Amino acid sequence: MASLIDRSGMRGRVSAHRIDGVGTSIFTEITALAVRHGAVNLGQGFPDFAAPDFVKEAAARHIRDDHNQYAASPGVPRLRQALADDWRRRCPGAPDVDPNDEITVAAGATELLHDAVLAIVNPGDEVIVFEPAYDAYAPDIAMAGASARAVPLGQPDWTFDPGLLSAAFGPRTRALLLNTPHNPTGKVFSRAELEIVAALCQRHDVTVISDEVYSAITFDTVHVSIATLPGMFERTITIDSMGKTFSVTGWKVGWAIAPAPLSAALRAVHQFVTFTNATPFQEALADILPIAARDGYYDQLRADYRRRRDLLSAVLRAARLLPLPIGGAYFLLTDISGRGFDGDADFCRRLVSEYGVAAIPTSAFYADPSAAPTLARFCFAKKDETIAAAAPRLAALASKNPP
Numbered sequence: 001m002a003s004l005i006d007r008s009g010m011r012g013r014v015s016a017h018r019i020d021g022v023g024t025s026i027f028t029e030i031t032a033l034a035v036r037h038g039a040v041n042l043g044q045g046f047p048d049f050a051a052p053d054f055v056k057e058a059a060a061r062h063i064r065d066d067h068n069q070y071a072a073s074p075g076v077p078r079l080r081q082a083l084a085d086d087w088r089r090r091c092p093g094a095p096d097v098d099p100n101d102e103i104t105v106a107a108g109a110t111e112l113l114h115d116a117v118l119a120i121v122n123p124g125d126e127v128i129v130f131e132p133a134y135d136a137y138a139p140d141i142a143m144a145g146a147s148a149r150a151v152p153l154g155q156p157d158w159t160f161d162p163g164l165l166s167a168a169f170g171p172r173t174r175a176l177l178l179n180t181p182h183n184p185t186g187k188v189f190s191r192a193e194l195e196i197v198a199a200l201c202q203r204h205d206v207t208v209i210s211d212e213v214y215s216a217i218t219f220d221t222v223h224v225s226i227a228t229l230p231g232m233f234e235r236t237i238t239i240d241s242m243g244k245t246f247s248v249t250g251w252k253v254g255w256a257i258a259p260a261p262l263s264a265a266l267r268a269v270h271q272f273v274t275f276t277n278a279t280p281f282q283e284a285l286a287d288i289l290p291i292a293a294r295d296g297y298y299d300q301l302r303a304d305y306r307r308r309r310d311l312l313s314a315v316l317r318a319a320r321l322l323p324l325p326i327g328g329a330y331f332l333l334t335d336i337s338g339r340g341f342d343g344d345a346d347f348c349r350r351l352v353s354e355y356g357v358a359a360i361p362t363s364a365f366y367a368d369p370s371a372a373p374t375l376a377r378f379c380f381a382k383k384d385e386t387i388a389a390a391a392p393r394l395a396a397l398a399s400k401n402p403p
């Protein structure tokens with residue numbers, strides 16, 4: 001049927017230059033292929049299991065109690081108080097944070113990363129990122145009119161060369177984007193590494209935006225917030241969210257902890273990006289945080305993820321896809337070179353369409369995909385049955401494409 005709407009009026013370019021290069025990612029492509037081929041989806045980074053009952057009950061209660069109207073733009077006050085209390089629990093010995101001026105709640109870490117970059121980075125500035133880097137960082141930096149300066153994290157332990165990091169700082173460096181525990185590598189930055197980063201940021205008067213959304217998911221290692229290092233609170237925006245920690249990625253409640261001047265800048269952007277986010281979920285988180293701390297929730301979360309990690313690790317090993325060691329987050333990387341594939345993207349496309357398992361190529365986390373190692377990322381935030389269902393499919397791959 002012919003369209004009744006005349007769509008021929010816009011002859012010129014309709015999009016702004018700031019979104020040049022921001023296109024559909026391989027994540028979207030692999031997800032679409034996973035649906036089309038009925039694949040076991042170990043690609044997307046979110047849980048396929050139920051959220052805890054005490055978490056769901058809290059939100060249901062607040063909807064029933066009619067906490068259904070706009071929350072204050074910086075966040076529901078009792079949630080900010082609960083987050084300040086939680087900071088004290090998580091960072092013993094660190095100075096307290098002020099819930100009035102130093103905590104901002106927004107629509108997930110994704111919004112806060114965007115707000116933070118827009119709030120502090122000027123056009124023409126540079127932002128240092130460790131590569132591989134989570135896929136939102138480059139567009140956030142580009143939309144602020146700035147450019148990213150990549151510092152490689154190298155295999156096998158994903159450490160960085162302090163000389164290369166030091167050389168990345170220059171007169172235009174405005175911010176450094178850190179992610180620990182790190183997606184996709186599972187690296188947890190050690191205190192010694194954070195001290196190197198901190199010293200350089202202090203020397204060059206650079207602000208740190210620290211993405212810590214996997215802070216609760218660590219294995220035999222301690223997560224350290226760079227903001228707790230001497231002299232760092234005043235120059236750090238620490239971003240976290242409840243999505244991974246409470247298995248509710250769709251609730252989109254995140255928060256940023258930063259000194260008052262940085263929080264004020266962040267809030268100026270947040271006020272006109274989303275203004276606020278879902279009130280009942282904010283109210284729920286205020287109830288959830290003290291219950292989780294009291295009832296040993298975090299230990300249970302880590303134990304559950306350890307089991308899933310070991311399960312996926314065994315499934316991958318059986319298919320002779322050796323997983324690299326990790327310290328945190330919920331992904332395993334495997335080297336797929338020498339298996340007859342034309343790079344990691346080719347491997348992932350064929351894995352999903354021919355063998356029915358979705359994984360993500362890590363080249364998607366590099367500005368120059370050709371510089372990336374050939375690694376595929378498998379997510380273990382999945383039911384035991386989901387992980388087990390991948391086993392025969394990966395075994396079929398192993399028999400056809402041995403190492």
Ligand SMILES: Cc1ncc(COP(=O)(O)O)c(C=O)c1O
Nearest residue numbers: 045108109110134183241243254
């Ligand atoms: C490193 C990293 N940062 C941020 C996010 C997004 O967090 P949120 O769901 O709170 O927006 C993700 C989600 O996958 C992530 O892996």
